[in-house]
Amino acid sequence: MDLWTIAALLLLAVWAAGTFAFPAPGWVHLLLTAGVFILIWRTVVRATPDPRDPDRR
Numbered sequence: 001m002d003l004w005t006i007a008a009l010l011l012l013a014v015w016a017a018g019t020f021a022f023p024a025p026g027w028v029h030l031l032l033t034a035g036v037f038i039l040i041w042r043t044v045v046r047a048t049p050d051p052r053d054p055d056r057r
Contacts, residue, residue, distance in 0.1 A: 012031070
């Protein structure tokens with residue numbers, strides 16, 4: 001697990017706390033969007049092989 005994945009999970013946790021504990025304004029939902037985006041991005045990056053690495057075929 002890298003730093004970006006941890007940051008995405010923290011964003012999702014802050015979004016959940018903000019949504020369920022307070023009357024969340026619209027900008028709080030940007031945390032959800034950013035957290036899901038970063039999580040999907042890092043999952044795809046980790047699963048994509050490096051084209052310059054000849055051993056990963």
